Amino acid sequence: MDLGFPLNSSELVRKCIAILGIRGSGKSNTAKILGKELIKDGFPLVVIDPDGEYDFQEALRIEDFNLDPEVAVKDVLERKRSLIIDMNEWNDEAFNFLFKFLDSLWNLSKIYRTNVFLVIEEAHEFIPQGERTKISEEITRLALRGRKRGIGMIMISQRSARVNKDVLTQSEVYFLHKVVHPADLKVYREILPLKAKEVADVVKSLDVGEALFYMNGRVEKVKIRKYDESTTNSQFAENLA
Numbered sequence: 579m580d581l582g583f584p585l586n587s588s589e590l591v592r593k594c595i596a597i598l599g600i601r602g603s604g605k606s607n608t609a610k611i612l613g614k615e616l617i618k619d620g621f622p623l624v625v626i627d628p629d630g631e632y633d634f635q636e637a638l639r640i641e642d643f644n645l646d647p648e649v650a651v652k653d654v655l656e657r658k659r660s661l662i663i664d665m666n667e668w669n670d671e672a673f674n675f676l677f678k679f680l681d682s683l684w685n686l687s688k689i690y691r692t693n694v695f696l697v698i699e700e701a702h703e704f705i706p707q708g709e710r711t712k713i714s715e716e717i718t719r720l721a722l723r724g725r726k727r728g729i730g731m732i733m734i735s736q737r738s739a740r741v742n743k744d745v746l747t748q749s750e751v752y753f754l755h756k757v758v759h760p761a762d763l764k765v766y767r768e769i770l771p772l773k774a775k776e777v778a779d780v781v782k783s784l785d786v787g788e789a790l791f792y793m794n795g796r797v798e799k800v801k802i803r804k805y806d807e808s809t810t811n812s813q814f815a816e817n818l819a
């Protein structure tokens with residue numbers, strides 16, 4: 579696949595991927611490019627979208643939560659359809675749906691074992707460090723034990739230090755965009771096999787859309803290509819069979 583640099587999508591299957599960086603550093607753009615390329619290569623995505631900003635062609639958007647979560651999960655695992663769960667309303671209805679959806683995903687993935695990626699935007703909101711919720715427990719279980727069931731994860735956060743450490747350290751692939759806060763730089767130092775000064779210098783030099791890509795022990799400065807918002811239009815979940 580082409581992210582602005584070439585990468586083999588099969589190398590990402592069943593892995594946890596972290597996309598980190600400050601506001602405006604290009605995280606969402608990176609996640610969208612990566613998500614679109616994964617869909618193109620045949621891997622369904624489930625996007626937990628707190629700001630209603632994701633919109634992939636051929637994905638179904640769920641924003642009306644009357645739907646049976648198990649039917650939605652089966653659509654992903656059986657028909658390999660991508661879903662965007664729009665959490666914009668941030669209400670009990672949305673959280674109840676999400677909890678049941680993640681629980682069904684855990685249970686049914688054992689049967690189907692479809693390779694799928696769970697995309698979690700603003701990951702610090704759903705899997706906060708030092709706090710446990712019903713949802714964070716579901717996501718943690720999927721991250722720590724989902725690999726054999728086909729589950730990969732893409733976590734995106736502007737607050738690296740506030741994301742649950744147990745989950746973040748499961749990541750094997752990192753896109754590290756610019757950060758400035760010392761607590762976030764400290765997280766980068768823990769992740770990268772570089773000297774502290776090197777980390778500080780190279781991270782400071784990153785422009786919008788640039789990131790340190792870290793996988794298989796190799797760190798590379800990359801420029802992600804720009805996502806074309808005009809080519810997207812997801813369908814609504816009423817179309818779910």
Ligand SMILES: Nc1ncnc2c1ncn2[C@@H]1O[C@H](COP(=O)(O)OP(=O)(O)OP(=O)(O)O)[C@@H](O)[C@H]1O
Binds near residue numbers: 605802
């Ligand atoms: N690789 C890129 N090439 C060119 N422009 C980019 C690139 N990545 C991001 N941008 C632009 O920079 C701006 C911020 O990008 P983006 O929304 O992806 O950042 P973010 O880190 O996700 O910010 P936030 O945390 O506020 O969501 C957008 O206008 C986007 O179009």
